[in-house]
Amino acid sequence: MKKLTAVLLLTVATVTTFSPVLAAVSDTIAVIGTGRVGGALGPRFAELGHTVVYGSRTPEADRVQRLVARTGTDASAASQFEAAQQADLIMLAVPWDATEEVIKNLGNLDGKIIMDATNALDMADDGMLEVSVDTSAGELIQSWAPGAFVVKTFNNVNDTIMADPAGIDGPVTVPLAGNNLEAKKRVQEIVTAMGFHSVNAGPIRMARVLEGMVVLKLAPMFEGRHDERWEYYFRPHPQTSDVEPPAR
Numbered sequence: 001m002k003k004l005t006a007v008l009l010l011t012v013a014t015v016t017t018f019s020p021v022l023a024a025v026s027d028t029i030a031v032i033g034t035g036r037v038g039g040a041l042g043p044r045f046a047e048l049g050h051t052v053v054y055g056s057r058t059p060e061a062d063r064v065q066r067l068v069a070r071t072g073t074d075a076s077a078a079s080q081f082e083a084a085q086q087a088d089l090i091m092l093a094v095p096w097d098a099t100e101e102v103i104k105n106l107g108n109l110d111g112k113i114i115m116d117a118t119n120a121l122d123m124a125d126d127g128m129l130e131v132s133v134d135t136s137a138g139e140l141i142q143s144w145a146p147g148a149f150v151v152k153t154f155n156n157v158n159d160t161i162m163a164d165p166a167g168i169d170g171p172v173t174v175p176l177a178g179n180n181l182e183a184k185k186r187v188q189e190i191v192t193a194m195g196f197h198s199v200n201a202g203p204i205r206m207a208r209v210l211e212g213m214v215v216l217k218l219a220p221m222f223e224g225r226h227d228e229r230w231e232y233y234f235r236p237h238p239q240t241s242d243v244e245p246p247a248r
């Protein structure tokens, strides 16, 4: 009986711990970081009807207050901790070097969805970019906030295109990686409402590939070909093959 009670308790605990907060149609989104990415996405989230609270080291600064003003009447700015605690969804838009400390200072993140745009990149000896961690930024963030639902998103879209997806001729794909399907679905709703095409790229481990895609995408720039810019589009491929797959 003791064993059964323990199992039941474990089941309840698991359900409670591992179910993302079911998001309402309009959410409060904490945008942590008020630079290029935060400043591009915050106003777009607000356009969709979400309440945006920026998490900043200097929420009172003129620059941040101007961003708040252009985001809309419901927007505000607070410390990174206060912003994260007000929201069920967090948009992480800080430099990679600061990310571990930022995550650890955001307080209890259990049950929250973290939309992670960070890229752990360094310059290699040949002057090109390379991924600077053995796994990925997405996986490390998930390990620093184990009770949260990390969804890799927007990491390989340029901030000008985040602000205006129509600024490029044709659709742009935002691949999503994360371990929780409900969380990914919620993020996908937001991403597609913003005018992007989106695909489910699998578990958070796939962030390794999504972060590597940034190295590829920025290759022309690091070779000095500044007029050559790419965005990704995964063209849907409905065709099925008649060939029977080999037995595994």
Ligand SMILES: NC(=O)c1ccc[n+]([C@@H]2O[C@H](COP(=O)([O-])OP(=O)(O)OC[C@H]3O[C@@H](n4cnc5c(N)ncnc54)[C@H](OP(=O)(O)O)[C@@H]3O)[C@@H](O)[C@H]2O)c1
Pocket (backbone or CB within 6 Å): 032, 033, 034, 035, 036, 037, 038, 055, 056, 057, 058, 064, 092, 093, 094, 095, 096, 098, 102, 117, 118, 119, 120, 154, 155, 156, 157, 158, 159, 160
């Ligand atoms: N720019 C792009 O096109 C792009 C595209 C995809 C992904 N990304 C990734 O997104 C992340 C943000 O990029 P970004 O271009 O927006 O960077 P950014 O313009 O440098 O802005 C980052 C913001 O993070 C906050 N911040 C800076 N240093 C911090 C620190 N030590 N501790 C805590 N917060 C700090 C600052 O906001 P406050 O001053 O308000 O605190 C700053 O404005 C990076 O990881 C980048 O790789 C960038």
